[in-house]
Amino acid sequence: MPALRTAAAALATLLMVTACSSSDDGSAETADGTGADEPAGAPDASDAETNASDADATLRFVTPYTVRSLDPVEQGLWSPEWGYGELLMRATEDGTVEPWLLEDLQADDASTWHLTLHEDITFSNGNQLDAEALAAVFDHHLAENALAAANLPGATVTVEDETTLLLETTEPVSNLPNLLAAEDMMSVFDAEALAAAGDDPQAVLDAGIYTGPYVVTSLDENEMVLERNDDYWDGDVALAGASVRFVPDEQARVRAVQSREADVALYPPTSLLAPMVDAGSGPRLAVAEQPLQQFRAIPNLNQAPMDDPAVRRAFALGLDYQAIAEQVLDGLYSAPTGLYPDTVDYALPSQRTDRDEAAGLLEDAGWTLGDDGVREKDGERLSVTILHYPQQPDTEQMALAMQSQLAEIGFEVALELTDDNYTTMRESDSWDIGLSLDGTLGYTYDPVGRLRDFLTTDGERNFGGVSDSTLDALVDQLLTETDGDAQRPLLEQAQQVIADEALVVIVAQRSSPAVVSEDAPGYRPSSVLHHLGADTQAG
Incomplete structure (x- = not known):
């Protein structure tokens, strides 16, 4: 039975991220x-x-960002950010994940995992976090947390001893170490004390349900x-x-x-x-x-014109990433070259700027340039709305730059401000391109989980309506592989599919x-x- 140190060693090598290049020599500086x-x-x-x-x-x-309550599902992501809660695994500054509340994580295979807690962990109310209490945490999340249920398909938990829990899933979950380090996936809390506190926010606060410092x-x-x-x-x-x-x-x-x-x-x-x-x-x-923070441009494939692959590819080619990073954003960002930051060695250089090629793609697809500089096809103007949001104020500057750059190849671009970009993308048809701070490695160095969530047919955050059978199959294969060498060619193929269809575009990235x-x-x-x-x- 391979321990986390052994079973995921190759995967950890694959996920290793080197220091960011905010200075010329590649070191991070203030x-x-x-x-x-x-x-x-x-x-x-x-x-x-x-x-x-x-x-x-x-x-x-x-x-x-407002912490609205201490509810472990709706607001549990804030608990590790602000030190009042902890996770089973922890993402580190050196590009890996390691046990946190867990002492060890062992895998029989990608569907069968043994989770062993440190002894003597207590919630701030004094109650002990043991395997029974952890089983109640899993039960609560699997019933109430759609993201956890989607990423742990058919999951069941069995108490093996006082500190060890057996987790089994009906489908492989090779990225479990990363999922358990994700703040929005499996916050750890005293489920019994939460149930006793009921729906009263003050009672929940007084219940001391988390384990943090x-x-x-x-x-x-x-x-x-x-x-x-x-x-x-x-x-x-x-x-x-x-x-x-x-x-x-x-x-x-x-x-x-x-x-x-x-x-x-x-x-x-x-x-x-x-x-x-x-x-x-x-x-x-x-x-x-x-450099884990990336701003995605998410195309809305559910409606014209972004349902047209030629339009999406022209959109991707028409953006000047270098100008956005260095001029619009004052050199405090770097220009992305593909889906993943180029500090990981499986990143493909799949993004570039070529406005002549973009214009040619649109011409070939029947989008002809009008007298006012806006392209038309079958009487419809090439008009798109870019969504930005105030919690990330740089999205407005990006959107303005994109508006100007895309106009040069015949797009008519409107900007829309929303207070909640996820809700708007999920529930509204008012947008064509949604800007969102969603790094492709997340904050746990996981290249697989973000593919599944954002870019597979049944992904929990598939706001753009992507449905590509080849990509779905590649992600399914990736979820069975815990070996980094076996994952690499699958990740490269997935990146190529995404680039060929322009299913998402990375506009800028930063630390x-x-x-x-x-x-x-x-x-x-x-x-x-x-x-x-x-x-x-x-x-």
């Missing part, structure tokens, strides 16, 4: 020239006096406050606590750091970051190590940025969105 290869929140080793004071320190965050002491529509969990099962916790304010306005978030009302502003707009790159004092720009106050000199953003953890330091 604005002050400091390397960003430390864990998120790692302290400056030379500042022992500052580190010693962290036991009484707190960090103040501002973010556009921090506990939430208050939560409303404006702010979440966390305090150190003094009984944390895994040792010491560096900070006394943290506050997280929910601030939709991107300029207000940055101003909060500039005025020293906050220590860390997450998801800052690129338009405000350029002046901080070479700043000698004041707030600094800090970036994470891995996670943050604006950080002088009062938090050691803070570094997390590549995998673990903004606050037991080791996070203020100094």
Whole structure:
């Protein structure tokens, strides 16, 4: 029975991601020239006096995303981000996944897994997380969490002993280690205490249902406050606590750091970051190590004109990725060359700019250029609507650049702002191209799960209505293979199908940025969105 260290060794090699190239030599740097290869929140080793004071320190965050409740399905993804919850597996800064609440993960095959918990894990309410409690977690998610049910088909769990659970699925799930590290897949909580708390949000907050190094002491529509969990099962916790304010306005978030009302502003707009790159004092720009953040352009295949492969391919060829990254986004992004970041060795160079070829494709497909510069076919104009959303303010700049670039090859482009891009793409027909921050490796270095979710016929997040039998078959094969060498040719074939049909386009990519106050000199953003953890330091 191969242990995770053995059974997934080849897969881990395949999934390994090297450091990002935010500087010329390929190393990740912050604005002050400091390397960003430390864990998120790692302290400056030379500042022992500052580190010693962290036991009484707190960090103040501002973010556009609101934590609406502590519900483990609807809002459970926030628990590992903000340190009040943990996952069974953990994505790391060096491009791998490793056990977290689990001590070990073993596979008989891609459909049969043994999950062994660390001993003596307790929820913040004092109850123990054992195999029985973990079985209740799985039962709850499989019944209530559509994403978990879709990615763990026919899953059943059986308690083997006090700390070990047997997980069996009716179809292979080779990427289980990555799925268990995904924040929206399997949050871990005290199911019995949640049931006793019922639907009362305050009762759920008071129930102490998570295991993390921090506990939430208050939560409303404006702010979440966390305090150190003094009984944390895994040792010491560096900070006394943290506050997280929910601030939709991107300029207000940055101003909060500039005025020293906050220590860390997450998801800052690129338009405000350029002046901080070479700043000698004041707030600094800090970036994470891995380039996992990608902005997808998702074509809506359910309606014209994006149901036309020629239009989609022309769209992909008509975008100037280099100009978007370097000019529109001030060089704080990099131009993608394909579906996956080129820091993984299975990435194919499948995206390029060629406006002459784009125009030729449209002409051959019957889209002729009108006097006003907009193409028409059978009396219909080549009009598309690009969806962008305020939580990611750079999507507006991207959409404006795309509007201009696509006009040069005969597209008429309108822009639409939505407060919830997923809901709009799922429920509305008002859009033709949806911009969304959805990296193809996710935040767990998983090239397979995102293919399944976004680009297979029955994918839970297949907003664009993709239905390609060849791609479906390739993903099915990938889900049976735990060996990286066997996965590589399948991944390459999948990338070629996606490029040939232009089923998705990556517009730009980056490592996670943050604006950080002088009062938090050691803070570094997390590549995998673990903004606050037991080791996070203020100094």
